[in-house]
Amino acid sequence: MLTWLKKKQKSAGMRLRKVDPGAILPVPSHFYYVLPGTGIYGGVKKGFHCADLLTDSGYPCTVATQDGTRSTWFENHSPVITREELVRRCEPTDAILFSCPADAPDIDSLPAGRKILHMQGANTAGDWKMIDPARGYECISHGLHMTYQLQLRGRVAPYVAMGIPDVFRWQGEPKVSQSIAVMPRKGEAVIRAVQQGLPEANFIMIDGLSETETAARLKSADLFLAISENEALGLPPLESMCAGCCVIGFPGIGGFEFMRHLETAYLIPNGDIAGLISGLRWLLTDPIWRDALRQTGMDFTKYYTMERERRYLLRALGLIDRSGGS
Known part of the structure; x- marks a missing residue:
């Protein structure tokens, strides 16, 4: 399978990026998840879910929306601030997660040491522009299809299993x-x-x-x-x-x-x-x-649980569980 993948990448002018299994990613002081809005969209819900799962695992995560309001059409509990407040708070030791390509200019202007593109499966042209290594984003992916497509493009994006409430x-x-x-x-x-x-x-x-x-x-x-x-x-x-x-x-x-x-x-x-x-x-x-x-x-x-998603998310971000659970 790996040989076939390398041949496929070579024909497309790509190289398989090697990952050092011993590499240690810095643990951020604080996580922020940046969202473009709070409407009834799966991407909004998954953004809040990621923030809650990180917070519940001992890694404080704050959601940043344009006006500082949270989505009220589903349950969520992580703190929410305005995007303006995020600019004031963000430090080089922090990490930013985002999924909307239109937010990239704002993300680029922030001093966060880790900037993580959360590929949720929207499959837009903007998504594929964002994975250019020159952009400097880490990638994580919900969905096996997106993970595989990123692999074909020479990017390693850890798979985060989907969880259903x-x-x-x-x-x-x-x-x-x-x-x-x-x-x-x-x-x-x-x-x-x-x-x-x-x-x-x-x-x-x-x-x-x-x-x-x-x-x-x-x-x-x-x-x-x-x-x-x-x-x-x-x-x-x-x-x-x-x-x-x-x-x-x-x-x-x-x-x-x-x-x-x-x-x-x-x-x-x-x-x-x-x-x-x-x-x-x-x-x-x-x-x-x-x-x-x-x-x-x-x-x-039955395989798609929120607990499984939490474990996969921590692994994708190079984190250990601080919640006291297994």
Whole structure:
């Protein structure tokens, strides 16, 4: 595998960066996670999650948002300051984490000794510009696809396993028979086309809701329709599996990490609307397959815990656990 990877990199004019396994990274005095906003986006939630996991592990981490407010649509507890206050506080012994390419100019102006690009799987052109070694950022990555793509580009980015909060774990709540949960902001045109093709179906819309409300709706749905085509790792399908939904839809770019056709989900080629309608019709009328995929999906997501994410995050940042746990 490594020989094949080196050949692939050589053909693209890249070299595999060697890592000294004995290298010791400096432990920052303080961590800051810089976010562009607090809206209902998976990247915002993962940013706050990282801050909380570091804080809970004995490494104080403060979130910096434009106006100093925290996201209120999901649970989080790390301190929050304004970006202006961050400029006053930041020291050379500190570390900055960020994930939005648009924030790079602000990050570059700060004196922090460690600047860490958190590749969350948005898969934008800006993401790939940021990994240029000349930028001077360390990289960590949520999602195996992003980790692998960084490796192909000559960068080593430790993999941080995704964790799903327990609020999404299905505990036997009643399901609305033959219902399909959808998130319109992921692709309104796709949803309209599917609704026209399946006028008899019961669609449960999830839009602008808190994490608790979203989890409750997912737990009530039979199926979840995944329609994002470009994300390297989309949270909603994984959260839906935890909530006991049979997931059907597009794998996007990196969904194959947990969406496995006819094992944990029913996959449709990206952009195939007719395939979505046909697959939904089959699953709605075949409870044996629907329930089997639901169960294997839930079993697979037991691996995606917040505790596992915490351990992987510490390892990726070269830190030991100070929380007193194992």
